[in-house]
Amino acid sequence: MEPIIGIDLGTTNSEVAFIINEKPEVLKDNDDGIIPSCVSLDQANNIIVGRKAKNQAALYPDKTVLSVKRLMGTNEKIALNGELYSPQEISAFILRELKDRAERVTGQKISKAVITTPAYFTDAQRHATREAGEIAGLNVVRILNEPTAAALVYETCETEPQRIMVYDLGGGTFDISIVRIEDGVVEVLASTGDNHLGGDDFDHEIEKILIAHLKDNFNVDITDQQSAMARVRHAAEQAKIELSSSPFSMIQEDFIAKRAGGADVHLSYELSKMEFESVIDSYLQKTMESVNQALKDASMLPSALDKIILVGGSTKIPAVSEMLENKFNITPHQEIDPDLCVAMGAAIQAGREMGIESNTILLDITPYTFGTSAVGELNSLPCKTKFIPIIKRNSKLPSVKSEAFATVIDGQESVEILVYQGENPNALDNVEIGKFLFRLSPNLPAYSIIILKYELDINGILKIKAVEKDSGKEISGVIQNAFADIEEDRLKNSRKRVNSAWSSDSEQYLDDDSISTEETEIEPNIPSDLEILMSTARDSMDRASDEDRDEIINLIEDIQDALTSGDVSKAKEIGQELEDIIFYLE
Numbered sequence: 001m002e003p004i005i006g007i008d009l010g011t012t013n014s015e016v017a018f019i020i021n022e023k024p025e026v027l028k029d030n031d032d033g034i035i036p037s038c039v040s041l042d043q044a045n046n047i048i049v050g051r052k053a054k055n056q057a058a059l060y061p062d063k064t065v066l067s068v069k070r071l072m073g074t075n076e077k078i079a080l081n082g083e084l085y086s087p088q089e090i091s092a093f094i095l096r097e098l099k100d101r102a103e104r105v106t107g108q109k110i111s112k113a114v115i116t117t118p119a120y121f122t123d124a125q126r127h128a129t130r131e132a133g134e135i136a137g138l139n140v141v142r143i144l145n146e147p148t149a150a151a152l153v154y155e156t157c158e159t160e161p162q163r164i165m166v167y168d169l170g171g172g173t174f175d176i177s178i179v180r181i182e183d184g185v186v187e188v189l190a191s192t193g194d195n196h197l198g199g200d201d202f203d204h205e206i207e208k209i210l211i212a213h214l215k216d217n218f219n220v221d222i223t224d225q226q227s228a229m230a231r232v233r234h235a236a237e238q239a240k241i242e243l244s245s246s247p248f249s250m251i252q253e254d255f256i257a258k259r260a261g262g263a264d265v266h267l268s269y270e271l272s273k274m275e276f277e278s279v280i281d282s283y284l285q286k287t288m289e290s291v292n293q294a295l296k297d298a299s300m301l302p303s304a305l306d307k308i309i310l311v312g313g314s315t316k317i318p319a320v321s322e323m324l325e326n327k328f329n330i331t332p333h334q335e336i337d338p339d340l341c342v343a344m345g346a347a348i349q350a351g352r353e354m355g356i357e358s359n360t361i362l363l364d365i366t367p368y369t370f371g372t373s374a375v376g377e378l379n380s381l382p383c384k385t386k387f388i389p390i391i392k393r394n395s396k397l398p399s400v401k402s403e404a405f406a407t408v409i410d411g412q413e414s415v416e417i418l419v420y421q422g423e424n425p426n427a428l429d430n431v432e433i434g435k436f437l438f439r440l441s442p443n444l445p446a447y448s449i450i451i452l453k454y455e456l457d458i459n460g461i462l463k464i465k466a467v468e469k470d471s472g473k474e475i476s477g478v479i480q481n482a483f484a485d486i487e488e489d490r491l492k493n494s495r496k497r498v499n500s501a502w503s504s505d506s507e508q509y510l511d512d513d514s515i516s517t518e519e520t521e522i523e524p525n526i527p528s529d530l531e532i533l534m535s536t537a538r539d540s541m542d543r544a545s546d547e548d549r550d551e552i553i554n555l556i557e558d559i560q561d562a563l564t565s566g567d568v569s570k571a572k573e574i575g576q577e578l579e580d581i582i583f584y585l586e
Contacts, residue, residue, distance in 0.1 A: 006346025149345025
């Protein structure tokens with residue numbers, strides 16, 4: 001039986017899970033199984049992923065990539081080590097780390113995976129996720145919606161029929177799904193959400209508070225200082241986490257900036273839970289709009305819900321469960337770790353794909369409507385771009401629908417078939433995800449029938465077919481949008497680039513002509529003893545407390561500043577302080 005792993009590819013953190021002794025387990029490697037979705041470069045300019053990458057984000061923000069999931073399905077390029085990478089390629093580094101971990105822990109060669117995505121991910125984002133898996137050397141056998149994955153985990157705990165709301169608030173995305181579990185059937189009734197709402201937005205609100213504090217009290221603007229902003233970003237995230245269990249968080253970052261006269265500025269700000277909840281309240285209320293829409297789509301009253309499941313790290317914020325409990329008079333469930341729940345569900349589905357017996361039937365849905373444009377009437381006026389829905393949102397997957405259209409004029413030579421995703425009656429206000437040009441048979445009379453057939457597979461990927469009714473002539477294809485058109489040559493090139501960067505030694509990177517002089521002079525003339533000391537310090541940050549970690553970062557920056565100014569003796573003096581901290585930690 002060929003092994004298949006389950007992967008939760010998250011905005012902030014990612015996990016990989018596998019069926020062990022017939023149960024889903026998140027794979028741990030001397031850690032808690034949670035791997036930050038962070039890609040960076042070490043001192044030798046080799047790619048590193050996970051905790052070590054995130055630890056040095058404040059030191060080297062220009063060499064670190066965070067929250068790449070929010071860029072999936074776009075054409076944006078990301079600079080790293082003088083190379084420009086697509087979001088799929090950066091995500092492939094994370095997936096490669098998860099793949100390698102699975103091989104180390106299980107002792108088996110891994111080439112297949114189930115990967116989860118937010119239920120509200122678009123066609124472009126789903127294609128991009130599949131492509132990232134292919135680049136990482138994984139055959140993605142299934143794209144599974146995150147709330148559905150969570151429901152699979154809780155289904156194993158249920159014996160009675162249940163109507164469940166899965167509230168999934170992660171680092172960068174939000175999903176809400178209404179699920180019915182009955183007689184071994186997990187049926188998704190409705191899904192909606194927001195692909196740009198999550199914990200990153202909450203961090204940003206704290207950042208704005210801290211930036212304003214520095215400006216108001218010290219007349220210092222750090223928004224154009226990359227290193228200072230990275231430190232503030234890290235401090236904001238830590239404060240958010242601390243406020244989940246404490247009424248106050250004391251945010252302190254020494255030597256965060258300098259005043260115009262050269263005096264050092266130290267950041268010290270006490271953030272209260274009340275102030276934090278106030279600045280994120282608009283985001284939480286926005287999630288409730290999606291909650292109400294999902295209930296409406298499922299034709300369900302709030303009183304019909306039996307259970308609320310919280311998924312995603314951001315649901316650990318107490319205000320989330322309090323808001324839902326006040327609305328539904330139901331205490332939300334978090335007995336399965338919200339950070340690990342989705343990966344476990346992906347593993348359950350991976351087990352099903354491997355042929356492991358399961359009495360569960362999974363019925364998922366599409367959160368979007370797919371259709372085309374045609375000449376028609378909109379708001380009682382003639383319109384050339386009227387949106388004609390063919391597969392409507394919340395349709396069960398897989399779904400197959402057909403619709404008949406007519407040509408407009410005698411002898412029409414072709415039809416341009418535009419494929420859209422969205423809910424707006426004007427197709428131009430929806431997302432165009434692909435197009436076909438259908439060459440018609442010669443001398444067709446006006447009003448000849450063309451039949452469009454849409455087929456949405458279990459992964460939410462669309463195939464279409466157009467047929468001339470009278471002649472039987474047809475064209476068909478898989479919709480590949482401009483963002484995620486997986487051309488084989490480009491895919492091979494991306495895989496080669498990622499593999500090369502993953503396994504290359506430092507000399508290859510240091511010889512790269514594309515690296516700017518400024519980058520290669522970040523640490524000029526570093527004495528070997530200090531270089532070893534700073535490397536040891538970075539490695540030790542994994543086991544350091546937040547306070548010690550911040551002190552390590554500050555000391556490393558001070559050493560680098562001293563070396564840049566040519567004061568080696570001062571650098572070694574500061575190095576002694578750093579050595580004392582490392583000795584204490586060890």
